[in-house]
Amino acid sequence: MTETLSHSTGPRAAGGSLRRLLQDPFFVIGAAGLSVLLLLTLLAPWIAPFSPDEGDLFSIEAPPGDGHLLGTDEIGRDVFSRLLYGGQVSVLIGLSAVAVQLVIGISLGAIAGYFGGLADAIVMRLTEIVMCFPFYAIAITLAAIFGASVWNVILIIGILHWTGLARLVRGEFLSLRERDFVRAARSIGVSRTRIIFRHLLRNASGPILVYATLAVANGILAEAALSFLGLGVRQPQASWGNMLSAAQSMRVLSYQWWLWIPPGAAIVLMVLSINFLGEAFQRVLNRRPAAPVADLVSRRGWRARLPVTKGSENG
Amino acid sequence: MLRHLLRRVLIAIPVLFGISLVVYLLVNLQPGDPFVGMVGPETTPAEKAELLRRYGYDDPLVVQYLRWLTRALAGDLGYSLQQGRPVTALIGERLGNTGLLAGAALVLTLVVALPLGLFVGLRRNGGVDLAVSVLSFVLVSVPAFFLSMLLIKVFAVDLRLLPTAGVTTIGADYHGFAHLRDVALHLVLPASVLALGNIAVLNRYLRASVSELVDQDFIRALFGRGIPRRRVIAPHLLRNAARPLITIVSLEIPALLSSALLTETIFNWPGIGRLSFEAVQGRDYPLLMGIVLFLAVVTLACNLLADVLYALVDPRVRLAP
Numbered sequence: 001m002t003e004t005l006s007h008s009t010g011p012r013a014a015g016g017s018l019r020r021l022l023q024d025p026f027f028v029i030g031a032a033g034l035s036v037l038l039l040l041t042l043l044a045p046w047i048a049p050f051s052p053d054e055g056d057l058f059s060i061e062a063p064p065g066d067g068h069l070l071g072t073d074e075i076g077r078d079v080f081s082r083l084l085y086g087g088q089v090s091v092l093i094g095l096s097a098v099a100v101q102l103v104i105g106i107s108l109g110a111i112a113g114y115f116g117g118l119a120d121a122i123v124m125r126l127t128e129i130v131m132c133f134p135f136y137a138i139a140i141t142l143a144a145i146f147g148a149s150v151w152n153v154i155l156i157i158g159i160l161h162w163t164g165l166a167r168l169v170r171g172e173f174l175s176l177r178e179r180d181f182v183r184a185a186r187s188i189g190v191s192r193t194r195i196i197f198r199h200l201l202r203n204a205s206g207p208i209l210v211y212a213t214l215a216v217a218n219g220i221l222a223e224a225a226l227s228f229l230g231l232g233v234r235q236p237q238a239s240w241g242n243m244l245s246a247a248q249s250m251r252v253l254s255y256q257w258w259l260w261i262p263p264g265a266a267i268v269l270m271v272l273s274i275n276f277l278g279e280a281f282q283r284v285l286n287r288r289p290a291a292p293v294a295d296l297v298s299r300r301g302w303r304a305r306l307p308v309t310k311g312s313e314n315g
Numbered sequence: 316m317l318r319h320l321l322r323r324v325l326i327a328i329p330v331l332f333g334i335s336l337v338v339y340l341l342v343n344l345q346p347g348d349p350f351v352g353m354v355g356p357e358t359t360p361a362e363k364a365e366l367l368r369r370y371g372y373d374d375p376l377v378v379q380y381l382r383w384l385t386r387a388l389a390g391d392l393g394y395s396l397q398q399g400r401p402v403t404a405l406i407g408e409r410l411g412n413t414g415l416l417a418g419a420a421l422v423l424t425l426v427v428a429l430p431l432g433l434f435v436g437l438r439r440n441g442g443v444d445l446a447v448s449v450l451s452f453v454l455v456s457v458p459a460f461f462l463s464m465l466l467i468k469v470f471a472v473d474l475r476l477l478p479t480a481g482v483t484t485i486g487a488d489y490h491g492f493a494h495l496r497d498v499a500l501h502l503v504l505p506a507s508v509l510a511l512g513n514i515a516v517l518n519r520y521l522r523a524s525v526s527e528l529v530d531q532d533f534i535r536a537l538f539g540r541g542i543p544r545r546r547v548i549a550p551h552l553l554r555n556a557a558r559p560l561i562t563i564v565s566l567e568i569p570a571l572l573s574s575a576l577l578t579e580t581i582f583n584w585p586g587i588g589r590l591s592f593e594a595v596q597g598r599d600y601p602l603l604m605g606i607v608l609f610l611a612v613v614t615l616a617c618n619l620l621a622d623v624l625y626a627l628v629d630p631r632v633r634l635a636p
Contacts, residue, residue, distance in 0.1 A: 125326075129333035132611045132618070134573030137591055141603050144595040145344055217456070224458050225577055229592065247464050254472045264461040272456040279452075 020284045027284075030276030037270050041087030050078035052085040053236050064258050071258040073246065083262055086238035090270070093154055093239070094219035098212050100158025105165025106201070106208070112166070113173025114196055120170070127163045135160055136225065143231035153232045157222045161215060168211055172204035206285035213278040217271045224267050240267050316626065323622045327615060334615065335387065338608045339380050342600060392605035397597045402605035406587060412482060413586030416579065417571040419502050420509035421564070428514045432521025433553070439526050447522075451515035459574060463508045463581045470504060477503050480583035505582040509574060513567065520563065524556050562625040569614035 021027045040047065049069065050056075055076035064071045070079040112123035142156045176182060182199050190199075220240075226232035227241025228248075235242060240263040247253045247260035358366075374382075386393075392402040435444040471479040478484065478501050489497050528534055529552070537547045576588030583589065587606060594603040 125329050125333065128326075128330045128618075129337065132330065132334055132614045133337070133607065134569060134576070134610045134614060136573055136576040136588075137607050137610050140576075140591065140595045141341065141607055144598065144603065145341065145600075221458050225460060228458075228460050229577075229580065229595075231595065244458075244461060244464075250472075253464060253468055257468075260464065264458070264464070267461065268453070268457050271458075272452060275452055275456055 017284055021280060024280045024283060026276045027280030030273045030278075030280060033269060033273030034277060037087065037266070037273065038091065041084055041091060044081075044084035044088060048078075048081035048084045050081045052077065052082045052238050061256060061259075063256075070262050071256075073259055079243075079258055079262060082238040082243060083240075083266060086240050086243055086263065087266060087270075089150065089233055089237060089239040090220050090223055090241070090267070093150065093157070093223040093233075094216045096154040097157035097161070097219040097222075098215045100154060101162040101165050101215055102208075102212060104158070105162035106169050108162070109166035109169025110173060110196060110201065113170035114177060114200065116174075123166065123170070127166050130160065131163045133160070135222070139222070139226060140229060140231050143226060148226075148231045148234050150233055150237070153223055153226055156226070157219050161218065161222075165208070165211055165215070168207055169204060172207060173200050176200050176203055206281075210278055210281045210286060213274060213281055217274040217278065220267065220271055220274075240264075319626050320623055323619055327619050330615060331612070334608070334611045335384055336380070338604050338611070339383055341607075342383075342604045343376070387608065392608065393601040395594075395602040396599045397594075397602070398599075402602050405590065405602060406605060406609055409585060409587045409590045412584060413572065413575055413579070413588065415482075415498075416502065416505055416509065416584055416586055417568065417575055419506040420513070420571055420575075421567060423506055423510035424513040424517055424567070425564075427510070428517040428521065431514075432518045433525055433548075433556070435518070436522045436525025436556075437529065437548070439522075444522075447518065451519055454511055454515040459508055459512060460577050460581055462511065463504070463578060466504050466508065467581075477501075479504065482585060505578045505584055508578050508582075509571060512574065513571070517563065517567075521556065524559070525552065528552050528555055558628045559625065561628065562621045565617050565621040565624060568617045569610070572610055572613065 044052075049067070056072060056078075057076050059066070059068065059072050060076045061074055062068060062072045062076075068078050068080065070083065073079055073082070108123045108126070112120040139156050139160060143152060146152050146156075177200060182195060185195055185199055223232055223239065224241035224244065227239050228245045230242075230245060233239035233242050243263040244260055244267075252259050390403055392406075394400065395402055395405055398405065431447065435441075435447050438444060467479045470477045482501050483489070483494070483497050484501075487497065534547065534552055537551060538544075572587070575586060576591060578584070579586045579588035580592045587610070591603060591606045593599075594606065
């Protein structure tokens with residue numbers, strides 16, 4: 001019973017984690033960048049100088065200046081205002097898609113990891129099936145069948161990206177469930193639900209938080225790509241991805257930088273900030289050296305096979 | 316070894332079955348019937364219903380699925396709605412181009428990431444390590460299509476150094492060496508975009524594995540005996556770091572095929588990715604499903620290959636129960 005918890009996310013450790021987070025340069029840079037971007041998009045109704053949907057027919061494709069901070073698009077809408085409102089959509093999709101992943105991934109991962117046996121085999125085969133479909137190929141197929149809309153994009157990203165989370169939760173559960181404190185809890189008759197939520201899930205919360213953070217970044221990237229292809233958020237609603245699709249025209253790409261550089265830069269800054277946050281969480285909460293790239297690695301299944309990090313997937 | 320191999324194959328069978336089921340259900344979810352675009356306008360609805368019945372369209376779903384599966388196993392994935400040609404033929408035509416692009420990207424990735432990963436792994440926390448780290452973060456945060464557009468703007472539009480679309484210059488009739496040079500020039504931008512993201516990932520992996528190896532006792536012991544650095548690094552450290560690489564490369568192939576979709580679409584590269592985007596735009600579901608099935612099976616095969624290769628190079632895996 002003298003065993004220490006591997007992930008110090010309990011209430012007693014929270015103070016220490018916070019202090020160490022605040023000393024981490026990755027956290028400071030990431031949190032600062034994210035706060036600025038989030039504030040700008042959330043305060044869009046007060047900051048945006050124009051309506052995002054109203055075109056000014058007297059200034060079409062106008063370069064920046066003359067009242068329009070970032071110029072106007074092909075039907076005279078203010079690019080800066082659309083950028084602010086578009087950010088809301090991109091962030092909403094990133095967060096909601098992760099919520100879907102959390103629900104599916106944690107439930108299935110918990111079932112597989114706690115019960116093992118047949119349940120584990122079925123869940124793992126299901127995970128492998130979903131992982132065999134290359135993301136963009138199946139995503140555009142689903143978008144083509146079910147139509148392009150904000151909610152479909154959220155569901156598509158959520159349904160295709162939960163596999164990594166399920167494997168992560170399963171791995172954590174497998175290693176945690178045989179630990180002394182869980183055995184002790186079981187032996188004194190603590191209920192199954194209480195063990196799952198109170199003991200297992202809570203101790204796995206560090207890796208889950210790290211994964212979820214990085215998944216928001218991946219969700220924003222996926223939304224941008226789908227909307228760019230015309231299979232995500234549809235006009236007239238603005239999203240950073242569909243603003244970028246303007247640059248599919250060579251004329252815009254060559255001469256009208258204000259139509260595509262700002263949304264692209266916004267995505268990069270947002271995703272970079274979130275990735276920095278994820279790296280900081282990883283260092284402080286999990287005490288394992290890893291990065292968003294490690295997340296990519298685990299999604300491709302490398303970490304399941306290779307001892308890249310002191311793995312959480314060694315059952 | 317044989318038992319390990321057999322186990323992996325047995326596990327792959329239900330996965331393959333699941334993949335086919337998902338693809339088949341998606342085929343069935345699509346609106347319209349298979350004769351849309353195939354029969355002429357003079358066909359009456361009654362005649363069409365008769366045709367549908369004769370081809371088994373009214374049979375139970377399970378029967379239809381088994382029939383489809385039998386045909387798919389024999390390599391018949393149906394016909395493209397838009398072009399009226401067999402799906403397998405269309406995929407076959409484009410496969411070479413995707414292979415060329417993915418192969419070039421893979422070579423580029425290895426050429427850059429291997430020395431770089433070894434270097435930063437041996438000199439952890441140095442200036443180069445920090446710079447590479449930050450750059451890796453930026454690279455995985457830039458959407459591939461945005462990076463493509465930036466590169467097109469700089470290298471094609473502003474500097475006029477490289478072509479932006481297709482495999483060869485349209486209208487030009489190059490032969491021999493001139494043709495190779497033309498194709499190579501067209502490859503530079505799309506292959507670089509594909510490679511850059513992978514370089515960040517592979518470099519990170521190598522850095523971790525090299526720096527872990529440096530701390531291992533057997534390497535420290537070699538250094539401790541005063542054996543020259545280069546005689547430790549090449550034969551001992553590199554050999555152990557390179558062992559899982561063959562596995563990584565086989566897992567890299569499906570990842571490349573997946574990300575090639577966006578790259579091919581942007582650079583107008585006539586490969587499988589571009590073909591699937593065209594299929595979406597034309598609502599050509601049989602073609603789309605054929606491509607999805609093909610890519611999923613390739614992914615499964617590569618995963619299986621990775622498992623086998625990993626067990627071959629690392630006895631711990633195959634000896635584990």
